[in-house]
Amino acid sequence: MKKILITGCSSGFGYQAAKYLAEKGHHVYATMRKVAGNNAGKASDLKEFAKANKLNIDVLDMDVTSDESVNSAVKQIPTLDVVINNAGYGYGGPVEAFSSEEILQQLDLNIVGTIRVAKAVLPKLRKQKSGLIIQVSSTAGRAAFPGFGVYHASKWGLEGVSEAMRYELAPLGIDVVIVEPGPFSTNFFGNIVQPKDAEIASAYEHVAGFIQDFGGQVQNFFEDENAPTDPMVVVKIFEDLINKPAGSRPLRTIAGLDFGFQALNDAVEPIRVGALAAMGVGDWDGPKA
Numbered sequence: 101m102k103k104i105l106i107t108g109c110s111s112g113f114g115y116q117a118a119k120y121l122a123e124k125g126h127h128v129y130a131t132m133r134k135v136a137g138n139n140a141g142k143a144s145d146l147k148e149f150a151k152a153n154k155l156n157i158d159v160l161d162m163d164v165t166s167d168e169s170v171n172s173a174v175k176q177i178p179t180l181d182v183v184i185n186n187a188g189y190g191y192g193g194p195v196e197a198f199s200s201e202e203i204l205q206q207l208d209l210n211i212v213g214t215i216r217v218a219k220a221v222l223p224k225l226r227k228q229k230s231g232l233i234i235q236v237s238s239t240a241g242r243a244a245f246p247g248f249g250v251y252h253a254s255k256w257g258l259e260g261v262s263e264a265m266r267y268e269l270a271p272l273g274i275d276v277v278i279v280e281p282g283p284f285s286t287n288f289f290g291n292i293v294q295p296k297d298a299e300i301a302s303a304y305e306h307v308a309g310f311i312q313d314f315g316g317q318v319q320n321f322f323e324d325e326n327a328p329t330d331p332m333v334v335v336k337i338f339e340d341l342i343n344k345p346a347g348s349r350p351l352r353t354i355a356g357l358d359f360g361f362q363a364l365n366d367a368v369e370p371i372r373v374g375a376l377a378a379m380g381v382g383d384w385d386g387p388k389a
Contacts, residue, residue: 279352
């Protein structure tokens with residue numbers, strides 16, 4: 101049994117992963133914002149599910165944009181084996197239309213939020229000289245499309261900081277891996293945050309058209325029962341990474357519709373490994389078996 105902390109459990113991958121991994125016998129700490137507010141229903145659902153099935157799910161209030169909230173939640177967890185940094189959402193619209201404050205909010209959630217969680221749990225993991233951190237990125241962290249520049253900035257940044265952390269933490273026995281989901285039926289597009297400056301956004305009708313058309317294409321994928329868009333695809337990848345022994349986990353794993361980006365990852369991988377070797381830190385690419 102692993103002790104697993106999951107962020108963003110009010111919906112999507114986090115909600116499904118909390119239930120599934122608990123069913124597999126793990127002790128899950130399911131975290132979300134506003135447990136006593138907007139997410140009270142989801143928190144209650146998880147608690148009732150755990151009670152009815154005699155499972156170990158502790159629901160904790162955690163806002164990953166708050167140092168105090170993150171530290172308070174982690175203090176309630178005695179020991180940890182796995183952290184799944186899943187909390188996040190996307191901003192969609194032309195870059196010019198977003199204010200500096202809006203851009204900082206996106207970066208704070210999708211990049212700084214994962215670092216807050218890591219900083220809170222790493223003293224525990226370093227002390228025990230083991231642990232796994234799963235960073236939930238996106239195929240949008242490997243390429244860019246019009247209308248999602250601010251979101252791309254957050255996911256490209258998450259990719260970079262996660263890769264650096266992998267090398268820094270491997271000699272301490274801690275593994276860091278990245279999961280890159282494509283589009284999944286998690287209402288991501290329904291929750292996209294648009295820029296408040298509608299006047300500037302109106303100058304980019306071509307971008308709005310692209311977003312609308314792309315959303316329609318993705319919806320068609322969701323309605324195709326043969327397309328890999330069930331969130332459980334990602335949850336099963338979490339499980340597989342958790343079950344793999346230290347030293348055997350890949351840095352990046354694409355989940356679902358990859359739009360050809362698996363070829364990008366495959367092409368870059370030997371360059372990445374070669375660069376590490378050239379810098380004399382080739383053995384820092386994940387902890388020793």
